[in-house]
Every structure is written in C-alpha cells, then in structure tokens.
Amino acid sequence: MAQGDDSGQDPRGLLVGVLGGTGAQGRGLARRLALAGVRVVLGSRDPARARAAAEGLGVPGVVGDGNDGCAQRADLVVVAVPWEGHAEVLSALAPQLQGKIVVDCVNPIAFDARGAYALEVAEGSACQQAAALLPRSTVVGAFHHLSAVLLLDPAVDEIDSDVLVVGDDRVATDLVQALAGLLPGVRGVYAGRLRSAGQVEALTANLVSVNRRYRTHAGVRVTRP
Amino acid sequence: MAQGDDSGQDPRGLLVGVLGGTGAQGRGLARRLALAGVRVVLGSRDPARARAAAEGLGVPGVVGDGNDGCAQRADLVVVAVPWEGHAEVLSALAPQLQGKIVVDCVNPIAFDARGAYALEVAEGSACQQAAALLPRSTVVGAFHHLSAVLLLDPAVDEIDSDVLVVGDDRVATDLVQALAGLLPGVRGVYAGRLRSAGQVEALTANLVSVNRRYRTHAGVRVTRP
Numbered sequence: 001m002a003q004g005d006d007s008g009q010d011p012r013g014l015l016v017g018v019l020g021g022t023g024a025q026g027r028g029l030a031r032r033l034a035l036a037g038v039r040v041v042l043g044s045r046d047p048a049r050a051r052a053a054a055e056g057l058g059v060p061g062v063v064g065d066g067n068d069g070c071a072q073r074a075d076l077v078v079v080a081v082p083w084e085g086h087a088e089v090l091s092a093l094a095p096q097l098q099g100k101i102v103v104d105c106v107n108p109i110a111f112d113a114r115g116a117y118a119l120e121v122a123e124g125s126a127c128q129q130a131a132a133l134l135p136r137s138t139v140v141g142a143f144h145h146l147s148a149v150l151l152l153d154p155a156v157d158e159i160d161s162d163v164l165v166v167g168d169d170r171v172a173t174d175l176v177q178a179l180a181g182l183l184p185g186v187r188g189v190y191a192g193r194l195r196s197a198g199q200v201e202a203l204t205a206n207l208v209s210v211n212r213r214y215r216t217h218a219g220v221r222v223t224r225p
Numbered sequence: 226m227a228q229g230d231d232s233g234q235d236p237r238g239l240l241v242g243v244l245g246g247t248g249a250q251g252r253g254l255a256r257r258l259a260l261a262g263v264r265v266v267l268g269s270r271d272p273a274r275a276r277a278a279a280e281g282l283g284v285p286g287v288v289g290d291g292n293d294g295c296a297q298r299a300d301l302v303v304v305a306v307p308w309e310g311h312a313e314v315l316s317a318l319a320p321q322l323q324g325k326i327v328v329d330c331v332n333p334i335a336f337d338a339r340g341a342y343a344l345e346v347a348e349g350s351a352c353q354q355a356a357a358l359l360p361r362s363t364v365v366g367a368f369h370h371l372s373a374v375l376l377l378d379p380a381v382d383e384i385d386s387d388v389l390v391v392g393d394d395r396v397a398t399d400l401v402q403a404l405a406g407l408l409p410g411v412r413g414v415y416a417g418r419l420r421s422a423g424q425v426e427a428l429t430a431n432l433v434s435v436n437r438r439y440r441t442h443a444g445v446r447v448t449r450p
Contacts, residue, residue, distance in 0.1 A: 117420055150450060160448040164431065192434030195342055200431065202424035206389065207447070209417030216449035222432070223385040224441035225375060 009171075011179040012037050017074025019043045019067055019089060020081030022053040025105065028151025029078060029143060030054070032159075034061040036182035043070025071096035076103065076175070078143065079130065083108045083119070086126055090133045098136040101172045103179075104197075105143035107204040115209055118202035127166065127197035140167035140176045141197040142188070144204055147217035158185030161219025165190055166197045189222050234396075236404040237262050242299025244268045244292055244314060245306030247278040250330065253376025254303060254368060255279070257384075259286040261407035268295025296321035301328065301400070303368065304355065308333045308344070311351055315358045323361040326397045328404075329422075330368035332429040340434055343427030352391065352422035365392035365401045366422040367413070369429055372442035383410030386444025390415055391422045414447050 021042025044050035050064030123129040127141040163180035177188030246267025269275035275289030331351040348354040352366040388405035402413030
C-alpha cells in the first residue's frame with residue numbers, strides 16, 4: 001500500500017511552515033517533523049512569540065517568524081490556526097501561499113455542556129474554505145486527528161494513528177502522505193477528495209467524546225484486510 | 226475500556242430485527258449476528274423475499290418477515306434500508322418501533338464520476354432524521370463502516386474494525402456496543418452523541434475512496450495509547 005513512498009519528492013527536503021505554530025497542534029507537529037529531520041518555521045502574528053515557541057520545543061531545526069515570513073519562506077505550509085482565525089489569516093496570506101501546497105489541519109468544532117460538536121461551515125469544511133480563499137494554492141487536508149498531547153510528549157516514541165489525507169491533486173496528496181509517514185508510527189492514507197474533508201474534520205468531535213469516555217488520546221487507523 | 230460488557234443486558238437474548246434485511250449490509254449483519262448466537266428476523270417490503278434472503282444465508286437462527294412484522298416482533302431493530310427509502314420506511318413503522326432501540330446504520334452517500342460523496346441531510350444525519358421520525362424510540366447510530374463484502378464472506382473469520390456507536394442514551398449505546406462486540410474481531414466504541422452521527426455516516430464516502438485507491442475493504446479502528 002502506498003505510504004507516500006511512491007511520491008516523487010522527498011519530504012525531508014522541504015522547509016515546512018506552520019501557521020498557528022504557537023498553538024499546541026502546531027508545536028506538536030513541528031516538533032515531530034523536526035525530529036524526523038524536516039526543517040520547520042513556526043509562524044505567528046507575533047514573530048517574537050513564534051521564536052520563543054520554536055526555542056521552547058528544544059529540538060534543532062525549528063525557527064520562528066511572523067505568519068507573513070513563515071508563508072513566504074516555506075515550501076509547504078501547514079495551517080494550524082484556531083478555526084476562528086482561519087479565514088482571516090488565509091485571506092491575508094494568499095499572495096505568499098501562491099503556488100504552494102497548503103495543508104489544512106483545522107477542525108471547526110466547538111464545545112458546550114454536552115461535549116464537542118462540529119460547526120457548520122458555509123464552504124463545507126475548513127479545507128474547502130481554504131481552497132476558496134487560496135485559488136492559486138493546492139490545498140490538502142491532513143493531520144486532523146493527531147493528539148497534540150501525544151505529539152508534544154517526550155515519553156511518547158510512536159503515535160498509533162493514521163493520517164487521513166484528502167485532496168484533489170495526486171502529487172500533493174502523495175507528498176503529504178509521505179510527510180505524515182515521517183512521524184514515527186504514523187502512516188499517511190489517501191482518504192478521498194477535498195469535498196470529503198468535512199467529515200474528517202468533524203470526526204475530531206467524536207474523538208473528543210472517545211477521549212472523555214475512555215480517558216485517553218484517541219487516534220484513527222484505517223484497516224484493510 | 227468498555228466493550229459493552231458493562232451493559233446490564235446480554236445482547237444474545239435479543240431478537241434483532243433488520244429492516245432492509247435483503248440488502249447486502251442487512252444480510253451481512255444478520256449473518257454475523259446469527260453466527261454469534263443472536264436470533265434475527267430480516268424485514269423486507271415483500272415477506273417472501275425476506276424469507277428467501279434468510280434461507281439464502283444458510284445459518285440457523287435467521288427468519289424473514291415483512292417490515293411490519295419484523296419491527297413488531299423484534300426487541301431491537303437495525304435500520305439497513307437504502308437512504309432513499311429511509312424516511313418513508315421509518316415513518317410507516319413508528320408505532321411498531323415505539324419503546325424500542327432503533328440502530329441506524331444508513332449512510333447518506335451518493336456516487337458520481339469522481340467517486341463517493343456525502344449527501345446533505347436536513348436533519349443533520351440519517352440518525353437524527355430517524356430520531357425526529359421516531360420520537361418514542363431510542364435511536365442509536367452504529368455499524369456504518371463494516372464492509373458488507375466481508376460480513377458475507379464465509380472465508381473471513383474476523384473483521385478488523387471497530388463499530389463507532391453514537392447516541393444520547395447510555396443504556397442503549399452500551400447495549401449496542403455489546404451487540405457489536407459479538408461479531409468476531411469487532412469492538413463497539415462509544416463515539417459521541419447523536420448530533421455527532423453525520424460525520425460517522427459521511428466517513429463512509431472516505432472509506433469508499435480508500436477502497437478504490439488501495440483495492441481493499443477498509444474498516445476503522447479507534448486507537449488509544
């Protein structure tokens with residue numbers, strides 16, 4: 001089965017930007033990618049905060065910058081901003097993201113007294129919103145279900161989870177699968193087109209329910225007999 | 226972790242009805258439940274077709290009946306009708322289903338030249354539509370991702386998949402988890418409230434994409450470190 005090793009490009013050669021890189025998910029992904037030998041630039045509105053977050057990770061190969069510089073410098077950009085800032089951040093960075101692969105891992109979910117629930121998104125999903133705002137970028141959905149707690153935990157060597165990769169461009173989804181496959185224990189699995197991103201994002205609300213019921217940090221594996 | 230064995234009721238004592246029992250999913254679930262020692266009544270519009278489908282399974286403990294008789298006789302009813310007939314069938318059977326657990330496994334998905342995609346459902350999901358049509362029943366979502374091909378294959382001893390169980394009634398979700406756990410290899414996992422059913426149903430479109438890309442019959446496991 002393809003794990004991305006059929007991708008033409010070695011993901012280790014990429015400079016990966018992480019917008020929203022000071023949040024737990026962004027820092028966690030940056031940490032694991034850097035440990036796998038990928039150079040990463042964390043982006044934040046405040047460049048000083050991004051640099052502090054990068055240093056705080058304590059792994060070589062991660063630097064910080066403003067969102068603008070992050071998007072400008074990176075070869076491939078992961079979007080890990082809070083859903084509330086998603087449209088605004090991406091609209092502002094459309095010129096810098098032009099011609100690049102943009103990997104959206106944002107989950108439009110909210111919480112109330114009964115737990116987590118999926119928000120309605122006019123475009124269908126965060127990924128489709130990104131695609132609408134970034135017509136000159138190639139948007140791929142991935143990394144929605146990896147637990148930030150596990151990504152950041154130095155005691156966790158491997159993460160028992162697949163990364164479901166959705167997108168309409170085969171070269172891009174192959175590359176993102178390969179990127180996901182660099183994380184120990186993780187496998188990148190192609191899981192459909194961008195129009196099928198909404199349920200991948202929303203499933204995070206179910207995983208929050210799993211986490212609460214079973215007091216864990218759940219992941220998802222696609223099984224194949 | 227709870228696999229349903231914390232449920233008060235032994236699911237083996239239930240008479241399980243399967244509406245849409247002549248379809249592949251319904252027959253497959255009936256076959257595996259019967260092999261696990263559960264008595265099953267397949268329902269169909271045409272009682273003769275239901276009886277023929279039951280006999281065709283070649284396992285003891287499965288009988289056929291009209292949808293009406295199936296819903297009337299069964300202790301717990303699995304809804305495995307095509308999405309197109311979902312609202313009509315359930316509306317007609319509301320009196321017979323009153324006071325019972327109704328397990329909806331219907332996936333509102335469609336296909337076009339680009340593959341499978343999730344349909345919009347006014348109520349949010351097939352499960353929520355069922356709950357709206359059956360206010361005097363307890364609706365639980367489950368069994369969405371089990372491959373009918375694998376369920377029906379006599380060469381397949383175990384199915385490597387979890388069953389994500391969603392619902393608002395703890396007794397009911399516990400019982401359905403226990404029912405799922407009777408299928409060899411399968412584990413019932415609580416995965417949130419009924420309002421989080423839509424993405425579980427829609428994820429089937431992604432699994433169809435996985436099946437096409439990797440030429441397999443994919444399932445889903447929830448991992449917990």
